[in-house]
Amino acid sequence: MTVKEPGNSFKLNCLRPQEGWRQEGCSVPPALCEYWFGDMDHSYCLDCICNPSRKRPSSKVKKQGKNFFGVPAFLTVSAQLHLEVMSGAFTQVFTFGPTFRAENSQSRRHLAEFYMVEAEMSFVESLQDIMQVMETLFKSTTEAVLSNCPEDVELLHKFIAPGQKDKLEQMLKNKFLIISYTEAVEILKKASQNFTFTPKWGVDLQTEHEKYLVEYCGNIPVFVINYPFDLKPFYMRDNEDEPQHTVAAVDLLVPGVGELFGGSLREERFHLLQQRLARLGLTDTYQWYLDLRRFGSVPHGGFGMGFERYLQCILGVHNIKDVIPFPRFSHSCLL
Numbered sequence: 416m417t418v419k420e421p422g423n424s425f426k427l428n429c430l431r432p433q434e435g436w437r438q439e440g441c442s443v444p445p446a447l448c449e450y451w452f453g454d455m456d457h458s459y460c461l462d463c464i465c466n467p468s469r470k471r472p473s474s475k476v477k478k479q480g481k482n483f484f485g486v487p488a489f490l491t492v493s494a495q496l497h498l499e500v501m502s503g504a505f506t507q508v509f510t511f512g513p514t515f516r517a518e519n520s521q522s523r524r525h526l527a528e529f530y531m532v533e534a535e536m537s538f539v540e541s542l543q544d545i546m547q548v549m550e551t552l553f554k555s556t557t558e559a560v561l562s563n564c565p566e567d568v569e570l571l572h573k574f575i576a577p578g579q580k581d582k583l584e585q586m587l588k589n590k591f592l593i594i595s596y597t598e599a600v601e602i603l604k605k606a607s608q609n610f611t612f613t614p615k616w617g618v619d620l621q622t623e624h625e626k627y628l629v630e631y632c633g634n635i636p637v638f639v640i641n642y643p644f645d646l647k648p649f650y651m652r653d654n655e656d657e658p659q660h661t662v663a664a665v666d667l668l669v670p671g672v673g674e675l676f677g678g679s680l681r682e683e684r685f686h687l688l689q690q691r692l693a694r695l696g697l698t699d700t701y702q703w704y705l706d707l708r709r710f711g712s713v714p715h716g717g718f719g720m721g722f723e724r725y726l727q728c729i730l731g732v733h734n735i736k737d738v739i740p741f742p743r744f745s746h747s748c749l750l
């Protein structure tokens with residue numbers, strides 16, 4: 416392994432297919448499964464990669480020929496909607512599979528193809544319940560990785576991210592913090608730091624904002640909850656509050672990476688979902704989703720966690736392209 420000065424810009428090509436990847440990269444999926452099957456009693460669902468409709472423009476990674484399926488098909492951006500169907504039958508479900516996003520980004524945190532762990536739980540009525548599962552998933556998986564391959568994690572920490580071990584310990588031993596989106600914007604407005612994007616209620620948090628918030632919170636992972644209604648997708652549950660109208664959404668921001676998990680309570684109320692889809696002109700596309708509510712639904716919610724970002728977070732690897740053997744990103748699909 417070639418070791419360069421910490422802080423320099425380097426590629427971990429040597430690590431990708433060798434020990435680091437095999438030990439950490441490969442020990443995470445079993446650790447995740449152990450958590451879901453063992454402690455949580457979730458059912459594993461395989462999801463499909465080709466879907467007939469797209470939820471957001473970023474799913475346009477590749478448009479399949481119309482003739483093959485008879486309808487235009489797109490690569491999946493999330494298994495969530497299918498997991499919602501399955502959670503109606505099996506109560507608690509999860510999946511772990513490839514996900515595609517056509518973000519035109521060269522950033523150190525984005526890939527066009529990545530893996531996501533997604534979970535959906537029925538009879539969940541508060542964000543608190545979802546955050547509890549996110550926090551235990553993060554902590555128990557990390558503890559399993561640390562106890563299954565301590566030497567390899569130590570080696571990576573020593574040469575790639577000195578100080579990461581202490582940071583990880585802080586994350587594991589402290590309770591994650593919770594702030595609302597509105598509080599987050601207030602904190603950012605009061606910051607002495609000049610941001611490239613001026614923080615403003617109703618506008619998405621940028622990477623620089625997420626970084627500031629995590630540092631402000633003492634480098635402990637922080638849940639940001641209740642985002643503006645107009646910023647979020649149609650399936651998130653309306654908090655029906657005013658004057659600042661929000662939905663029951665939650666993102667978990669972690670040191671060094673920013674957003675690691677995203678989730679929400681889902682809108683299970685037929686009339687509210689129907690109005691929202693109609694306003695967005697999506698009624699026909701999501702008729703099947705609406706039917707899930709039409710014929711009876713239960714309060715439910717879930718989340719997704721980016722697998723490669725999780726590896727970045729626990730190992731302290733700066734660039735996401737260094738935790739995956741064959742990274743795909745805009746204008747790059749090599750090998």
Ligand SMILES: NC(=O)C[C@H](N)C(=O)O
Binds near residue numbers: 495677
């Ligand atoms: N399953 C989830 O809640 C993940 C969410 N659909 C996302 O795309 O981030």
